[in-house]
Amino acid sequence: NAGVTQTPKFQVLKTGQSMTLQCAQDMNHNSMYWYRQDPGMGLRLIYYSASEGTTDKGEVPNGYNVSRLNKREFSLRLESAAPSQTSVYFCASRDRGGMNTEAFFGQGTRLTVV
Amino acid sequence: AQSVTQLGSHVSVSEGALVLLRCNYSSSVPPYLFWYVQYPNQGLQLLLKYTSAATLVKGINGFEAEFKKSETSFHLTKPSAHMSDAAEYFCAVSPNTGGFKTIFGAGTRLFVKA
Numbered sequence A: 001n002a003g004v005t006q007t008p009k010f011q012v013l014k015t016g017q018s019m020t021l022q023c024a025q026d027m028n029h030n031s032m033y034w035y036r037q038d039p040g041m042g043l044r045l046i047y048y049s050a051s052e053g054t055t056d057k058g059e060v061p062n063g064y065n066v067s068r069l070n071k072r073e074f075s076l077r078l079e080s081a082a083p084s085q086t087s088v089y090f091c092a093s094r095d096r097g098g099m100n101t102e103a104f105f106g107q108g109t110r111l112t113v114v
Numbered sequence B: 001a002q003s004v005t006q007l008g009s010h011v012s013v014s015e016g017a018l019v020l021l022r023c024n025y026s027s028s029v030p031p032y033l034f035w036y037v038q039y040p041n042q043g044l045q046l047l048l049k050y051t052s053a054a055t056l057v058k059g060i061n062g063f064e065a066e067f068k069k070s071e072t073s074f075h076l077t078k079p080s081a082h083m084s085d086a087a088e089y090f091c092a093v094s095p096n097t098g099g100f101k102t103i104f105g106a107g108t109r110l111f112v113k114a
Helices: none
Strands: A004-007 A010-013 A019-025 A031-038 A042-049 A064-068 A074-078 A087-094 A103-105 A109-113 B003-007 B010-014 B019-026 B032-038 B044-050 B056-058 B064-068 B073-078 B087-094 B108-113
Touching (some): A031 A064, A042 A064, A103 B044, B003 B087, B032 B064
Parallel strands (some): A010 A109
Antiparallel strands (some): A004 A019, B019 B073, B032 B087, B087 B108
């Protein structure tokens, strides 16, 4: 079982470049999430999609955009990368059962902006 | 608004000693509570969750946590630490009255000494 798959695993960008982080889940989950993980700050929610066709801002949405392409895929785009966006990015998904169900995480994308 | 606080960014125990990782939450109503574990260079995995059934929750790898409403706490314990328990642990809170945001604590890194 693949679960949640993120690509790429590593990326180095120059300031001002753009890129898209891809995420796909094969568990037929309704909700999908993008988090960033920074030392001492835990995971902070960037954007989420409660169901196909909807997206909403999380705690730290500035500088990012998302697309829920279909039920399986949820991408995160950096239009003009900044050094402050150097982080580890995690995609997660959750079943329709509600907020008492666990979230399943991908392996992460380690992004460095120079 | 919900929030979660983990006391201690680093905890060090000897192999065989008690593990205690602290988590306190802030919410107007008791939320759903989770503990996740993250091993190096991996995504997060669910250890256990509280969903308003039993207040003492047992998880994988011998971990358990007790929900105490009066103390707004959900501390994680394990009677005897093993070297393989060395990892980072995250407490998380999800709303049970609507909404789709899961909020994570800053994390506690557990070191286990031989």
